[in-house]
Amino acid sequence: MHEDGRQNLPPGQQLLRPGRWPPVGEKQPVGPFDTWTLQLRGLFNSPRSFTLEQLLSQSLVEECIDIHCVTRWTRLGVRFSGIPLARFIKPKDVDPRAAFVSFGARSDRNHSSSVPLDVARTALIALYAEGDPLAPKYGGPVRVIVPNRYFYKSVKWLETIELLEEDRLGYWEKDAGYHNRADPWKEERYLVSGVTKQQANQLIASLDFSELDLMGIDASGRDLSGLKALNALLRNANFMKSNLTAANFSGANLANAHFEDATLRDVNFQGADLEGANLVGADLRGADLRGASLFGADFISLEHPEHHAKLDAGTRLSREQIHLLADSQEAFLKTKTTLP
Structure with a gap:
């Protein structure tokens, strides 16, 4: 062991x-x-x-x-x-x-x-x-x-x-x-998403998920720049490799959501629930994570440490937010951003 x-x-x-x-x-x-x-x-x-x-x-x-x-x-x-x-x-x-x-x-x-x-x-x-x-x-x-x-x-x-x-x-x-x-x-975490492919395509085209319950929606590989998703319920949603530049997820529930290799530049995650979310490989430069809950979130792959999120001085989050993360995740974030 x-x-x-x-x-x-x-x-x-x-x-x-x-x-x-x-x-x-x-x-x-x-x-x-x-x-x-x-x-x-x-x-x-x-x-x-x-x-x-x-x-x-x-x-x-x-x-x-x-x-x-x-x-x-x-x-x-x-x-x-x-x-x-x-x-x-x-x-x-x-x-x-x-x-x-x-x-x-x-x-x-x-x-x-x-x-x-x-x-x-x-x-x-x-x-x-x-x-x-x-x-x-x-x-x-x-x-x-x-x-x-x-x-x-x-x-x-x-x-x-x-x-x-x-x-x-x-x-x-x-x-x-x-x-x-x-x-x-x-890994019996969630039931299968109730959102059909046709419904998902219509919602994605609207670029507005605000206040909707879209657990498990598959929006991977899409251009979703400017998406509005205020207070949306997006548990286990799949945004892998999507372009979400300047999206607004303020107050959204994104528990266990997948953001691997997604573009999240200047995204608003203020007050969002990102517990268990996978952000490995995501571009978080300029993203605002203030007040977001990050318990269990991944920013760096333990198996492939060269695969990790991108952060810069404009990425906003606090020392208190990352203190409850796993040691490897906390250590990574401390080296990649300035924490107030």
């Missing part, structure tokens, strides 16, 4: 140094912690609920679990302490019809996610991380941790565990287009 842990990395992932854990998505649960209750409902033979105090009084176990975020960063061997979910879903405790488990969060959007019952039996109801109570920004006080799945399956602020006969898509799968199986070793 490489000293940097690459043998344990699923394809397309970057290893974050110990201590880094970028909070992703919503940052706080709804309501005070002193009224926290975890409900077991659905096809349990005896539905019940637990207060936070009752959960903390249980016999806890510690497990080292790897975190694989869908936006292409990984933390290896994070120490979580909590209650094995298998303790609550033994065969004697569940209706024989139960085949899936849905995890519900106490959040503004009431997000949820589901996994098959056999996968749920490997999960941990986490109450501590690295020896400390699980912080709210990381999903505390109660979070389910589902090993060997992208981390959006590990629902924050866990409030309900529901046994189901048929699967139910959660927020990330139904509304954001994330893959329901979420196997990082198979």
Whole structure:
């Protein structure tokens, strides 16, 4: 195994140094912690609920679990302490019809996610991380941790565990287009784009993607100079080798987008979500990345370090933005641009 842990990395992932854990998505649960209750409902033979105090009084176990975020960063061997979910879903405790488990969060959007019952039996109801109570920004006080799945399956602020006969898509799968199986070793990040080739051609001709949901659109190899894409939802979009000179992606969601070898001179990325985006070989001279989220983004190829993004004194981004990147990406950016 490489000293940097690459043998344990699923394809397309970057290893974050110990201590880094970028909070992703919503940052706080709804309501005070002193009224926290975890409900077991659905096809349990005896539905019940637990207060936070009752959960903390249980016999806890510690497990080292790897975190694989869908936006292409990984933390290896994070120490979580909590209650094995298998303790609550033994065969004697569940209706024989139960085949899936849905995890519900106490959040503004009431997000949820589901996994098959056999996968749920490997999960941990986490109450501590690295020896400390699980912080709210990381999903505390109660979070389910589902090993060997992208981390959006590990629902924050866990409030309900529901046994189901048929699967139910959660927020990330139904509304954001994330893959329901979420196997990082198979790179099951997204569903297939719902944008047809004809629709894509019409939109590309208009040079205006603003406010549209175009997840997975293939706009590779096109002349898109001057494109307007303000606040567009462009997760997993393909802009490889496209000319995007002076495009405006302000506020856009470009998580896991592909910009390899694209011309991005003078592009406005202010406030954009570029988590997991691939910018290797892209021309970023004069681009404005101020306020953009860059967790998991690639600027240089580790396998072919001569293949990297082009930056200059006009490329605008800050030291704080790149500090949470993988070490190799941070080191590269420090040598190629002046950071305030």
